[in-house]
Amino acid sequence: MEVKKGPWTPEEDIILVSYIQQHGPGNWRSVPANTGLLRCSKSCRLRWTNYLRPGIKRGNFTQPEEKMIIHLQALLGNRWAAIATYLPQRTDNDIKNYWNTHLKKKLKLKLQNGNTNEDNTVTTDVSCCVNNNNRCHTNKRTVNKGQWEKKLQTDINLAKQALFQALSLDLPSSSTPPEPDSPKPHHHDHHHHHSATTTYASSTDNISKLLRNWTSSSSSSRPNNTSSLSNNRSSSTGEGGVLDHHSLFSSNSESGSVDENLNLMSETSIFQGASKRNTHKEATTNATTDDQGSLSLIEQWLFDDQGLVQCGNDQEDLIDVSLDGKNNDNDSQDLF
């Protein structure tokens, strides 16, 4: 059977979202078969995970997010999926794109301008990222023959340092820890960055709205709008696009009711449970599994001799705190 490629149309999105609302994400092979979509299962999965699934934040990256990515990239290399677990609202594809299009350039520029700022860590990271094919090495050291063990130890120390900084760099000095039962900040992050970002939440209300808006708009200004949903640029910038993705998918005040189906597959489960594979994955990529509250093994190992492992929810809090753009902007501005 012929498989369609290229940008997804709003109709296809509707079909896909409707199906997933009924059956949940996963079993992608059955999606084209049961929906009639002329897409391969891979394409369906990608469309869902990178674009349609609820909880994705789109739009400009905040400076704390940038810093987080830079540190994590220095630590983990181009392991975008692993990095994305620390930025739950961002997709690995988005982070990868942002790195390739913005951060790489920014860092290179920073290096060229003679990086004499006080932030030695970031200087190190930048050197690593730009000079060493995105892998953090101890490139400032000369490694004597037979001393690879020493080098390895140095790398481990650097990794520990980088991870510590990645997870705590934005810890506000005077902030109060979140209430134990209060919602995590990243679930409401769009309140802070509402103008620049978008949070998606699919529901039948929104889907019907999507359809309504699309059909009504198809006869108006834009002659060819088949890719209006696919084309994020128009929606994220809020200009030009007849069919604004935000208005279609966000759980805004207008469409406040969230479909009951959505409750069956809670946002958390969608983030975390789409892949059985994740539950068996190595610790570094494991931040979204059931025991998300605890530090992963490798993190525990990395933190171990620094006495940094405290209680279970610390990591999550650190992530949340560092994603809160309100604090420590000074730090970031020093960097950029």
Add this chain to the structure above:
DNA sequence: AATCATTTCAACCGCTTTTTA
């Protein structure tokens, strides 16, 4: 206003890893 160059990012491709039978 027109043309060309550059940037952005959604989607694809190929490969690896994991799961299933």
Add this chain to the structure above:
DNA sequence: TTAAAAAGCGGTTGAAATGAT
């Protein structure tokens, strides 16, 4: 135990948007 299928990942591409001239 093993082979096939499915899922996941990172690199890359190319159309569309944007910027420069």
